[in-house]
Amino acid sequence: MSAPIAYVLFLSFAVFCFGACGFLIRKNALSLLICLELMLSGVNMAFVGFSRLHQNEGGNVLYFLVITVAACESAIGLALILNFFRLKKSVRLDEARALEG
Amino acid sequence: MVETFLSNPDFIKWAFFAGKILLLFGLAFGVVAPVMIWVERRVAGLIQDRYGPNRVGPFGLLQSLADGIKLLLKEDLRPTEIRPVFYLLAPILSVIPAAMAFAVIPFGPPTTLGGLLPTPMRLQIAELNVGLVYVLAISSLSVYAIALAGWASNNKFSVLGSLRASAQMISYELAAGLAIVSVILLSGSVDLMAIAQSQTEMWNIFPGFLAFLVFLPAIFAETNRTPFDLPEAEAELVVGYHTEYSGIKFGLFFLAEYVNMATVSALCILFFFGGWEFLPWLSWEKIGVDLNTFWFIPTIWFFTKIAAFLFFFVWVRWTLPRFRYDQLMSIGWKTLIPIALLNILITTTYLVFEKAS
């Protein structure tokens, strides 16, 4: 007898909302990527919750694939941040003004 | 009234559970750490043809107790320009993974403690069926303590030392993970109790010798022991990441290192040296030891193997020279990982074509 699926879904959506809000209001690149990881972790919760609901391992396998994408994405993202830092000597996103008209 | 209290199965189950925890926690933190400090200094004396500590107590046995009290009472020095929260968090973060790592280590076959327990129960604190992956996960957490310790003390030497120590631990953890994959191939299970029980006839070290060749240097590097302890070397980096720590905070790092050493040597014995089996082809049943009455013999044999392995750690420390840092990293990435991948290839091909024939 585990918790109802509604609780799991509500929790995963709330964690996703926290990640999205953090993503929108942060001004430095590192916290941006950290909030992105939070959003991905929220999505994973929904996968595992549905996998438990239908007692089918598909959700857990998808969890694995999302983890692979999350790791590759944060690796490339941090490589970009390092290059951005090498250029602008700071990770403040206000510095990224090159494309402004 | 007392017999009914003692004999109802719930009480016995919880008493057995608490007994296991107290035994392992007491052994790891109360016995292994102080005795290892004493053994290390005595064996160093033995190898360098001099006496180790022999003033405090008989044969210097109380030396580590004296060291412990000294560390406790030393001045709680706190440099000014540190980051206080992470400075204090780092030693605590180094002890927690060390304490959690031996939760899944079985130290004996399932027994009824000579009739005391109603049903044969496992001599394992947490009977996780994902035990092996749990151990990998917890050992990957000990990198945080080192990274934070260096960064929080805000001292050039300690930051460089902590970056180097964590980079070394990371790359050797990878080699250990790949070696463990071939152990899973050989033993066919992820549960540590099943791995130990699968080695009654043939120990894993014979078919999986290459994996052992990869796993041994990996566990030396993971506990920052010689010949892989450059980041902590006094000469090069002024004791590396725990330069600014003194007193018991410095002691906590070493307590965690010794407990990790015991856990890692227990793992190596479980993976390759048949856990609590007597000898490669002579398991306890073959010799005729009746495990119902003498249930404690395999456990004691398992702990003597761990003691032998810890002696091997200390012996290597005082004989081998230290690696230079680029040699150390190139060994980790350019020799151990390719050998581990090759070993997986060989094991699978052997299993498939041995089955086919």
Next chain:
Amino acid sequence: MLQQSLFIIMAALVLLTAGLVAFRPRPIESAMWLILNFFFTAGLYVLLGSHFVAVIQILVYAGAIMVLFVFVILLLNLDPKELGDETSLHWSSVVMFVGMLSFLLLILHVAGPQTLEPMEGLLPDSKFGSVEALAQKLLTDYVWGFELAGVILLLAIVGVGMLAYRKPKPKTPKFLDHQERPV
């Protein structure tokens, strides 16, 4: 009943740490809170019965990805003025947050009340959540996902190789002493 209360506690802790991650200004603090969040999420997965996924959550998220974040934060070693710590908490984001949550309540209402009953328990011998069951599913139905994950990892390795690595300029001149150097 114990499961429900444990689930509520774990969910509250997950939400608390998620909020701290989003709204704490300094990146090292939000990284630390995120590690704690991953631990509580792993505890949640244990309550949901998938043990292997819970251990992988600790091994990969808390043990590998966050190590990279902590490394970069230590490596860059920024002082606060370069970090741009202040967060622009604008009222629009609060409205958006509340909108998202109320949107979810609407869905749950439409999806029907049966989502509120507890999920039925696992059969005693069901191997759900263990490594064997996952291996069976991963290697039969999702084999292409298994192979493509390898390809994605290879792409990431090549991408990082291109982005982050510059050939170090050879400090020593290429000419040995006995060779003559161009004027």
Next chain:
Amino acid sequence: MFLSEYLGVAVLLILGLLAGCGAVAAAWLFGAKRYYPNKTSAYECGIPSEGAENERFSVRFYLVAVSFILFDIETIFLVPWALGFRGFLDNGHGLYIWTVGLVFLAVLTLGLVYEWRKGLLDWNT
């Protein structure tokens, strides 16, 4: 039912936490606190430290951490494959599971060779 397995882990976590915090608190309680400037400055073998406090370090450490993540996920995928290997072997799909695993290993060994040839793993600095 299955939660009691994790009780051991939780108890050990709490014991580890108590040991750590207890030791630090005991040191704070018992230790003397006579601070004066040259004792509490950063340790530089006695000479006053010069040079920027936080000058940058080489990107080499970042590259090690990235390759660690990507190959750690390879280990994660290899664990279920290694475990399911015997099951497939017994019911006759030995060659199938062998090729699946070998393709995955080949792709990632290609990644390792790429890193090796490009010089990401050299530590000559």
